[in-house]
Amino acid sequence: MSELIEKALSGDGVLRLTLNNSQRRNALSEAMIEELHQAINAAGESPDVKVVVLSGNGPAFSAGHDLKEITAAREASDNGRAFFTRLIEKCAAMMTAIVHCPKPVIAEIDGIATAAGCQLVASCDLAYASETSRFATPGVNIGLFCSTPMVALSRNVSSKHAMEMLLVGDMISASDAERIGLINRVAEVESLNAFTQDIAEKIAAKSSLTLAIGKEAFYRQQVMDLQQAYAYAGEVMVNNMLTKDGEEGITAFVEKRPPVWRNE
Incomplete structure (x- = not known):
C-alpha cells in the first residue's frame, strides 16, 4: 500500500485521513480515489472509529482530478473514453461512500479545494476551513463543466450560488464559502487543527x-x-x-x- 493516504487514530476514536500527495496538489487520481474509498469503508466498519476527519498535506486540500493522468489517457485508441468512464464512476462511488459511511466525516481545509476537491468538501457531513482557504469549480475555464462536482455542490448551497460558482469558475474565499453554506465555519490557520479536533471529539463522545x-x-x-x-x-x-x-x-x-x- 502506498502512502497516498496517511492514517492516524486518536484514543478518542477520531480517525484522521490525510491526502498525502502535495507535489500533485493532492489530485484525485485513480489511485488516490481507490485508497480513500477503501479507507472510508474501513472506517465505517471499525468499532474503534467514531469520527473521521479528512484533510490534506501541503498548500492544497485537493485540486480535483489529475489532469496529467487524464491527458495521458487520451493516447488510448478510444481517446480515453474507457478510462474517463471508469475514473468518474470510481469518484462518484467514493463520494457516495462518504455519505453512506455510518461515521460522521468532517473535512478540514487549509488551502485550495477546487473541482472534484470542492466536491469532496461538499460530500462530507461537516467542513471547517482556515481563513486563507479558497474554493472553486473552475472546469468551465478549461472547457470542462464541473458536472459531477455540481451534484454535491447543489446539495449544499442554493441554486443561485451553485450556478454562479459553476458558470463563472472563480475562486471564492473561505468567508464566502461559509456565507453560502459550503462550509460550516472559518478558523485561523494556527487554530484550525485544534478547532476541528475539538468538534470531532465532541461528536465522538456521543453514542x-x-x-x-x-x-x-x-x-x-x-x-x-x-x-x-x-x-x-x-x-x-x-x-x-x-x-x-x-x-x-x-x-x-x-x-x-x-x-x-x-x-x-
Missing part, C-alpha cells in the same frame, strides 16, 4: 449507534416529500427510543448523570 441512525436518516429524508419525510423520520425516532442507548440517554438525563453508551 455511535445514535450517530449512525441519525446520519442515515438525514440523507434519506432529504429526497422525500414532506409527508413521506415525517412518516419515515417518525419511525426512525420510535426505533431510536427503543434502543438501549436511547433508554440510557433519557434515564441519565433524568438522573442528572453522564450516560454510559453501549452502542446498542
Whole structure:
C-alpha cells in the first residue's frame, strides 16, 4: 500500500485521513480515489472509529482530478473514453461512500479545494476551513463543466450560488464559502487543527449507534416529500427510543448523570 493516504487514530476514536500527495496538489487520481474509498469503508466498519476527519498535506486540500493522468489517457485508441468512464464512476462511488459511511466525516481545509476537491468538501457531513482557504469549480475555464462536482455542490448551497460558482469558475474565499453554506465555519490557520479536533471529539463522545441512525436518516429524508419525510423520520425516532442507548440517554438525563453508551 502506498502512502497516498496517511492514517492516524486518536484514543478518542477520531480517525484522521490525510491526502498525502502535495507535489500533485493532492489530485484525485485513480489511485488516490481507490485508497480513500477503501479507507472510508474501513472506517465505517471499525468499532474503534467514531469520527473521521479528512484533510490534506501541503498548500492544497485537493485540486480535483489529475489532469496529467487524464491527458495521458487520451493516447488510448478510444481517446480515453474507457478510462474517463471508469475514473468518474470510481469518484462518484467514493463520494457516495462518504455519505453512506455510518461515521460522521468532517473535512478540514487549509488551502485550495477546487473541482472534484470542492466536491469532496461538499460530500462530507461537516467542513471547517482556515481563513486563507479558497474554493472553486473552475472546469468551465478549461472547457470542462464541473458536472459531477455540481451534484454535491447543489446539495449544499442554493441554486443561485451553485450556478454562479459553476458558470463563472472563480475562486471564492473561505468567508464566502461559509456565507453560502459550503462550509460550516472559518478558523485561523494556527487554530484550525485544534478547532476541528475539538468538534470531532465532541461528536465522538456521543453514542455511535445514535450517530449512525441519525446520519442515515438525514440523507434519506432529504429526497422525500414532506409527508413521506415525517412518516419515515417518525419511525426512525420510535426505533431510536427503543434502543438501549436511547433508554440510557433519557434515564441519565433524568438522573442528572453522564450516560454510559453501549452502542446498542
